[in-house]
């Protein structure tokens with residue numbers, strides 16, 4: 001069963017597949033396709049990945065709100081927005097032409113909304129099913145990212161969980177010195193940035209001390225490879241999307 | 251293997267940062283298979299010298315102004331980083347700034363990748379070293395959750411896994427209690443005795459090293475070698491040189507007389523703690539409830555007792571105008587107590603300031619009365635210039651002062667702390683000891699009535715330690731300042747503090763009397 005996890009899909013190939021899907025989607029307006037992609041992402045995440053259901057939901061909720069917002073906006077503010085102000089209770093009296101116009105409005109609103117959902121789905125799919133270290137290793141091996149950047153990024157990624165604490169520290173430092181800091185004050189942000197520069201210089205030196213050099217050969221503990229299945233999965237998904245775009249009615 | 255006499259040879263090295271000469275024609279030989287100690291006043295260039303000796307300075311696009319460095323008879327300039335790491339690696343002054351991965355296991359893999367060890371050998375090599383240094387349990391923990399001592403051990407593991415023949419340690423006992431420090435020393439001793447490793451350490455105090463070191467190199471200003479190859483036998487004849495340089499010398503009792511010099515101005519309690527319970531981490535009420543629930547279901551093993559750092563039943567009072575030292579093992583919660591005193595960490599029980607529960611005092615008002623010097627001085631700075639850093643504090647407390655007077659006052663203070671020459675420098679470009687002095691000074695320049703100082707004298711030479719402590723003392727006498735500081739240095743506590751508490755088994759014990767007799771490191 002473990003073989004069927006999308007976590008094992010080569011992250012670089014996965015990334016290109018997701019990017020290509022986004023591009024494909026941006027050239028078309030079919031609701032069935034966009035919703036289809038969204039559902040596909042959900043299914044992959046729920047059944048074929050270790051992504052936690054809770055984290056999926058956590059990101060999906062704001063995405064759904066954004067999609068709904070887009071939908072409502074499309075409904076009210078599209079080209080013939082005079083329609084929206086009409087009295088809906090009296091719907092039978094609405095002339096056929098107007099009702100038709102409203103339905104195109106509905107469709108274009110649904111298109112906008114569902115597209116947001118599809119993009120969100122793809123984004124969540126990639127971020128929740130990709131281990132950042134595996135991803136960066138893969139960028140090094142498949143996309144020739146230089147080790148200097150790769151390990152720099154990794155070190156920064158490991159810093160991220162501490163950023164909130166650093167910020168709190170900085171605010172606290174100002175306060176204890178008797179200096180007032182407003183909610184939107186940039187002073188602590190600036191102090192935090194200077195701290196991070198200091199931090200990065202020191203880490204870089206520590207890495208060098210441990211024998212890290214950019215242009216010497218090195219071995220790799222994790223060495224992502226691109227296999228036949230990685231490519232096949234990618235081709236299958238992309239052709240499915242292309243096929244759907246060509247054949248879906250709406 | 252060919253036996254080399256010298257592990258590192260520094261030949262006539264001159265190095266400068268911008269215009270300032272840091273090392274002036276320094277020559278030095280480090281013998282192989284020995285423990286050598288580099289000592290010297292703060293700012294004398296010890297860290298800079300160790301960076302140069304391990305090939306980390308000058309940076310890639312720069313070069314030394316003069317001189318060469320050889321490691322095991324090879325010019326260090328001709329070695330790539332990964333080849334050089336097999337000869338010499340360095341452990342840095344700040345344990346928080348040496349890892350680029352999030353767990354020790356990954357960090358060790360990173361080291362092995364650097365020196366091109368085949369993938370299949372990595373795991374076994376990591377396991378072996380972890381067993382050797384008995385850190386198996388640390389391998390997969392997140393590095394930022396480790397205590398200071400554990401971090402230092404982890405750093406040592408990385409150097410071991412690379413199999414460097416020489417390691418340079420810059421103040422390896424940063425924030426370690428004596429037990430962890432002794433552990434580290436015995437590890438280092440084994441490395442020398444069993445593997446013939448060359449160990450170079452920078453430290454301000456000999457005490458921990460006194461039974462294991464082979465020779466001491468004493469550095470003067472600009473890295474001038476004042477004395478090379480002081481051995482245990484010849485140490486005593488060098489005492490006057492050490493004292494003249496302001497460096498610690500074992501058993502030299504300089505600040506003895508200061509004890510009880512200050513008479514506590516009155517018997518007024520200024521800060522009191524009662525029934526205090528402080529928990530680990532920034533655990534909110536909600537988190538705690540959730541954790542307890544999980545505990546009941548037996549999913550989460552950490553139990554309530556493990557989460558409690560401090561459980562102080564009896565009342566503790568800090569008297570107005572007195573100096574109190576807090577001792578205790580690293581990671582036992584001294585810093586957290588300070589945070590609680592400033593309402594930055596939740597607690598149960600009562601903390602009172604001047605008779606009022608601090609829960610009823612606004613944060614702003616509280617910090618106008620209680621100041622803090624952080625353990626890590628980097629967290630303290632709020633300006634980009636040494637002079638400015640002090641001026642900000644003075645100005646806040648003397649609104650009417652005119653600018654000439656302000657400058658003069660600030661410069662005088664800097665002079666006292668040996669920082670006047672650096673007034674235009676960024677605080678971040680100071681040496682570690684200088685940084686900490688600036689952090690203390692910038693808070694001392696303010697007018698708070700109570701100061702909490704977290705390891706104020708760590709990494710200071712004797713002279714600076716005395717300056718800091720006697721400045722505190724004189725401010726206590728003139729303004730009725732109350733000082734509470736943490737330290738690992740019992741000697742320091744015994745010679746300066748009016749009362750001493752030790753945090754032992756989660757509560758404070760008054761050890762003032764006990765410390766009288768045995769004022770030594772343990």
Ligand SMILES: Nc1ncnc2c1ncn2[C@@H]1O[C@H](COP(=O)(O)OP(=O)(O)OP(=O)(O)O)[C@@H](O)[C@H]1O
Nearest residue numbers: 267292293294295296297298679680681682683684
């Ligand atoms: N990056 C830098 N840029 C400019 N000056 C620096 C820099 N780093 C250190 N210095 C200066 O170089 C001198 C020597 O610093 P170094 O860190 O080597 O001192 P140290 O002997 O290790 O002192 P300490 O005991 O306080 O750690 C100090 O005067 C310091 O201000």
Ligand SMILES: [Mg+2]
Nearest residue numbers: 296297681682
């Ligand atoms: Mg130093």
